Each structure stands twice: as structure tokens, then as C-alpha cells.
Amino acid sequence: MILFGLLIIALGAFCQSSSYVPINKIRSWSWETYWLVQGIFAWIALPLLGALLAVPEGDSLTELFAAHSDAALRTVFYGMLWGVGGLTFGLSMRYLGVALGQSISLGTCAALGTILAPAVTGQTSSLTAAVLWGVVVTLVGIAVIGVAGSMKARMLSASGKGTTVKEFNFVKGVTVALFAGVMSACFNIGLYEGSSIRFEGTDPLYATLPATLLVTLGGFVSNAVYCFSQNSRNNTWGDYAKGGVWFNNLLFCILAGALWYSQFFGLAIGKGFLVDSPVLYTFAFCILMALNVVFSNFWGIVLKEWKGCNLRTIAVLAVGLIILIVSSFIPQFL
Numbered sequence: 001m002i003l004f005g006l007l008i009i010a011l012g013a014f015c016q017s018s019s020y021v022p023i024n025k026i027r028s029w030s031w032e033t034y035w036l037v038q039g040i041f042a043w044i045a046l047p048l049l050g051a052l053l054a055v056p057e058g059d060s061l062t063e064l065f066a067a068h069s070d071a072a073l074r075t076v077f078y079g080m081l082w083g084v085g086g087l088t089f090g091l092s093m094r095y096l097g098v099a100l101g102q103s104i105s106l107g108t109c110a111a112l113g114t115i116l117a118p119a120v121t122g123q124t125s126s127l128t129a130a131v132l133w134g135v136v137v138t139l140v141g142i143a144v145i146g147v148a149g150s151m152k153a154r155m156l157s158a159s160g161k162g163t164t165v166k167e168f169n170f171v172k173g174v175t176v177a178l179f180a181g182v183m184s185a186c187f188n189i190g191l192y193e194g195s196s197i198r199f200e201g202t203d204p205l206y207a208t209l210p211a212t213l214l215v216t217l218g219g220f221v222s223n224a225v226y227c228f229s230q231n232s233r234n235n236t237w238g239d240y241a242k243g244g245v246w247f248n249n250l251l252f253c254i255l256a257g258a259l260w261y262s263q264f265f266g267l268a269i270g271k272g273f274l275v276d277s278p279v280l281y282t283f284a285f286c287i288l289m290a291l292n293v294v295f296s297n298f299w300g301i302v303l304k305e306w307k308g309c310n311l312r313t314i315a316v317l318a319v320g321l322i323i324l325i326v327s328s329f330i331p332q333f334l
Contacts, residue, residue, distance in 0.1 A: 002280065005273025006328070009284060010291050012266020017295035019259035020093070021303075022252040029249055032230035033239040035090065037250070039223050041257025043216040050265050051213040054206040056199055064210060068197045075197065075211055078190035079218020085109070085183025086219055087226055088176050095173030097305040100149040103293045103320075104174060107142025108181020110289030111135045113188035118282065121192040126282040130331040134283050137327040138290050144320030145293065146174070151313040152306065187264075188285045190215035205272035212264050263288060279331045287328045294321050 019042075026034045051061055065072045085105075093101035114135050118126045153170035194211025231237050267288050274281045297317065300306060306314065 001273045002277055005270040005284075006280075006287070007270075008266050008273070009270035009288050012263040012270070013288055013291035014295045015259045015266070016263035017292050017299055019256045019262075021299065022256040022259070025252045026249045028242055028245045029239045030230075030234060030236040031090075032227040032234070033236055034249065034253060036224060036227040038253040038256045038260070039220055039227075041254050042260040043220040043223070043257075046258060046261040047209075047213040047216045047264075050206075050209045050261070050268070054198060054202050054209045056202075059199060061210060061213075064197060064199060065214070068194075071194055071196055072214055075190045075194035075214040076218040076221075078186040078193060079215035080222045081183055081186040081218075082190060082215060083219030083222025085180045085186065087223060088180035089184060092173055092177035092180050094167055095169045096149065096177060097168070097300060097303075100145070100152070100300070100305075101173060101177055103142060103145045103149070103297060104177035105180040105184065106289045106292045106296070107138065107145070108178055109184040109187075110142075110286045110293075111139050112182060112185035113289065114283060114286040116185055117188040117192040117285070120189050121195075123192065126278065128279055128282075130279045131283050131286075134327055134331040135286060137323060137330055138286055141290070141320050141323035141327055142293065144323060145297070145317060148313055148317040148320060149174075151316060152309050155309060155313065187215055187219075190218070191285075203272070204275050205269050208268045208271065209265070212268060216261075216264075263292065283331045290324045290328055294324050297321055 023034060023038070029037075048061075055061055055064070089101075089105050092105050095101070096104070114131065115127065118124050150170065153168070191208060191211050194214055195208070197211050197214070198207045231239075267284060271281055271284050274284060280287075306317065
């Protein structure tokens, strides 16, 4: 059962890491327009459908949230903070590419999210030595991948950088990625704050999905405010009136949103199979983020973001990825 839960989390991680590929198919829309539209599906529509799986017949999410209003508000608040991280997360990939941008952002998110969530909510007893060692090994893997990124930055010429990542800027990208990781860690804090928001007797497979909805709802608010401000600043409101591209763009926005939400749907379902292993249950968020990094680098290779790097750089990258994969299993054996 534990292995099955880990496989579900891994599948969700693969889907999330693939969610930025459909965005390349979107035409004639500015960043702020497609980011908002895909967010409607990723952060509202699909999480709502997921949360409904946790609602018994005759009950409603409205009643559930009203009965836990204080916890619900805290959950949404941390979701709004996570939303800020999501915005800068997109910028990190703009300056570093999918592979390196996701690696640094998600690595920071994995470590801080795993540690801060129990600490902030007073559940520090779950932070066992095994969990902390898992976090340390994850950070080592991220650091090694960061070294590979630094080697890539020094090696590639200005023209080479532009070929793979048009706006490649290692220093600016790393700064943004670290900030994105810190703020994105608030997602797991939100899940912990909303851990009591469930109907009695709910199947463990679906129990955390209402809290997931509240976190993503908060994130949507942050992103919507920013995207609308960018529509005004850049005079891109006309994007929404481009009828000729709506079918194509909506299709790929729905696909991107579904792939993105799969990570947290998979996390919820996967954790349902880990309830008999408190260590892995606590470490599950870190596992998800670490696997996101592994799969994002897979897409980075497919998209030729590491093109032009020598074998030494690729070898360092490979070592970092292997460490991350190993980190997902370390807590179970300590």
C-alpha cells in the first residue's frame, strides 16, 4: 500500500512537471492572460471538483467551511502567500528555464514546506530525525543541481543562452527562485492549517481535498490581482477579445491546469495510502517537490535547455537527480 501511495504521488509530480509544456502552444496571448485563464482551471474549477469527492450525500462544502471558519480563513491566507510564490515561480523559469528554475524553487519549497508546516501549526512531534534527514538529503540534491546550473551559466555563450532560454540570467533567476520557494512553502502550511476541515468519517484518500481547494482559492486571488494589474499596465485586455485563438488557447489552458492540479490531487490520494507510516505521511510534501524537480529536469533535457553543456555538467546534473530520487526513500529506512 505504501509503494502504491508513492507511485500515485510520483504520477502527480510527472503531470505537474509537464504542465508548462502545453503553455508553449498558446498563441497571441500575453503571459498575464494565459496565466490567469489556466489558473481558473488549476486553482478553482478542478480543485472544487476534487473537494466534492470528500462531501457526503446531503452535506455541502459551504456548511463544512462555515463550521470551521477560523481554520478556513487561515488556510486561504496561507494560500494567498503561496500565490505570491507561484507568480515568482513563473519568473524563475523565465530567467533560468524549466529545469533549473523548478529545481531551485521546488527544492526550497520542499525543505521549508516540510519543516515550517508542523512548526507553525504546533505539530513538531511529527518532525522526527528520519524526516529531517530526508530534508537534508533533498537539499543536498538541490544544491548539486544548482552547481550544474552555475556550470551551465559559465559555459554557455550569450548566444547559447539565448537559444535555449531567451532571458537567461543566473543571478536574477536564483534570487527570484529562492523567494518563490520560500513563499510556495506556504502551501503545505495551509494544508496543515486546514487539516481539521473535513467531514467525520471521510475516506482518508479524499480528506485533505477541501483544504487543498481553500489554499488554491487563496492563490487564485493573489494571481488574479496581479494579472489584472498587468493587463491594465500592458494594455493587454484585448487578449480576451481575440476570438480566433480562444478554442486553441482554452484547450491548452485546460490541459495545463489539469496537469498542474494533478500534483496535489495525487498528493492527497497518495497520502491516504501512507497513513500507517507517520514518517512518510509527514515527508510526502517533500517527496512530491523532489520528484517535481526530477521530472522538470527530464523536460528540461527534452526541451534542450541543457544543450551545449559538456559531459561534466551533465554528470553533475545526473548526480543531483539521483540524490533527489534517493531522498524520497531515506525516511522509510531510518
